[in-house]
Every structure is written in structure tokens, then in C-alpha cells.
Amino acid sequence: MKIKILGTRANIKLHDYEHELFTGILIDDLILIDIGEKLFLENNPKLILITHYHPDHAYFIKDHSILKLPCPIYGPEKNKFVPESRILKEAITWQNYHIIPIATLHSLKVKSQGYIIENEDKRIFFSSDIAWIKKENLKTLARLDLIITEASHIKKGGFIFRNKNNEIYGHMGIPDTIKMFRNHTDKIVFIHLGSWFLRDINSGISKIKQLEDKNLNLEIATDGKEYFV
Ligand SMILES: [Zn+2]
Numbered sequence: 001m002k003i004k005i006l007g008t009r010a011n012i013k014l015h016d017y018e019h020e021l022f023t024g025i026l027i028d029d030l031i032l033i034d035i036g037e038k039l040f041l042e043n044n045p046k047l048i049l050i051t052h053y054h055p056d057h058a059y060f061i062k063d064h065s066i067l068k069l070p071c072p073i074y075g076p077e078k079n080k081f082v083p084e085s086r087i088l089k090e091a092i093t094w095q096n097y098h099i100i101p102i103a104t105l106h107s108l109k110v111k112s113q114g115y116i117i118e119n120e121d122k123r124i125f126f127s128s129d130i131a132w133i134k135k136e137n138l139k140t141l142a143r144l145d146l147i148i149t150e151a152s153h154i155k156k157g158g159f160i161f162r163n164k165n166n167e168i169y170g171h172m173g174i175p176d177t178i179k180m181f182r183n184h185t186d187k188i189v190f191i192h193l194g195s196w197f198l199r200d201i202n203s204g205i206s207k208i209k210q211l212e213d214k215n216l217n218l219e220i221a222t223d224g225k226e227y228f229v
């Protein structure tokens with residue numbers, strides 16, 4: 001599979017010429033996961049998956065435009081700006097791909113899910129923004145050739161909150177996502193780079209690279225970067 005990272009910027013004001021665009025991942029020029037920018041639609045995807053309806057993952061939330069698409073669009077819930085959006089709760093087969101939604105915890109206001117994409121014997125997972133993934137859902141990840149996840153916060157513990165019903169929301173820290181995912185893969189690609197990274201990119205890269213070891217390769221994507229599995 002060819003995985004093209006279209007955008008690597010978290011929902012922040014800071015940006016850089018290599019980290020200008022919000023979230024979008026294009027798989028084999030066919031499947032688009034998240035539409036952080038309208039221009040991602042110019043790739044003419046044949047299938048769209050939304051991880052959650054936050055504006056940096058679904059640009060149309062910002063401009064309140066009604067989105068009409070020539071292809072199917074699935075997400076964890078329906079959205080009023082995309083009347084044709086469908087809910088994906090179970091795995092589906094589409095062309096040569098097997099797509100498995102993995103429920104995640106991230107926001108109290110919107111539902112969220114990551115996606116495992118399988119093609120032949122290759123498997124990748126995009127977590128999108130996460131405060132937590134329940135154990136029973138983590139099990140489904142099994143072994144993956146690549147995990148793409150968020151890098152909003154470098155500090156251990158990230159920014160996690162609980163409401164009075166003890167429901168969890170926010171963003172995990174990078175040390176926590178590494179700990180969660182390392183038994184499932186030997187390669188993690190970070191996108192959704194937060195202010196901590198964009199304030200000083202070289203130091204940001206080295207902070208992530210310091211967490212690497214011989215069993216785990218950590219990559220920091222730039223807008224437009226391609227990975228192959
Ligand atoms: Zn979000």
C-alpha cells in the first residue's frame with residue numbers, strides 16, 4: 001500500500017511550510033481518511049472515511065457548507081453537513097481492502113474511531129486523535145505493518161480530562177501512545193503535530209527520535225510525505 005500523508009498540523013495556529021495542512025491520509029490514491037482541507041478532495045478519492053467530525057478532520061464543519069460527494073463517506077456517526085454520510089460500526093470489504101473501524105475515546109461531543117486498512121497481507125492503522133482505546137478494541141489491532149497516530153503533546157500523560165461521570169477525553173501524550181502501540185508494530189508515523197513541535201521543529205524531531213529503540217522506528221511526517229508497506 002502507498003500511504004500519502006496529506007496534512008500533519010494539529011488544530012493550532014502555528015504552522016510551517018512542511019506542516020501547513022490539517023489531517024488527511026490518502027491510501028493508494030483511492031481511500032481518503034479525514035478531510036482537514038477542502039483541497040484533499042482534488043485527489044478524487046473513491047471512498048472517504050472520517051475519524052471524527054472535528055474541523056481539523058472535517059473542514060466543512062468550519063464553513064458550514066453542505067458537502068456533496070461523488071463517493072461514499074463513512075464515519076462513527078452521521079453529520080448534518082454531509083447528508084449522505086453513513087455510520088460504519090462493523091468491518092467492511094471494499095474493492096481489495098478490508099476496513100475495520102476501531103472505537104476510540106477522544107471527545108465528549110463527537111464520536112471517534114480509528115481505521116485498520118488491510119490489503120493482501122499488509123495491515124495499517126490510523127488512530128487519529130485519542131484520549132484512550134479500550135483494551136478489547138486494542139486486541140483487534142493485532143500485528144500491524146504501520147501505525148499512524150497523533151503528536152499533539154510530547155509530555156507523558158498528554159492532556160487528558162475526565163467529566164463527573166468519569167468519561168475520559170483529550171489527547172494522549174507521545175510516550176503514552178508509544179507504550180500503547182509498541183506491542184502492535186515496529187513502526188509508528190506521527191502526524192497532527194502540536195505547538196510543542198512547531199515552536200522548534202529540530203528539537204521536536206530529536207525529542208521524538210530519543211524515544212526510538214532497536215525494536216521501534218519512529219517517523220515524523222511532513223505534508224505530502226509517502227510511506228510504503
Ligand atoms: Zn479531535
Ligand SMILES: [Zn+2]
Nearest residue numbers: 011054056129
Ligand atoms: Zn484533531
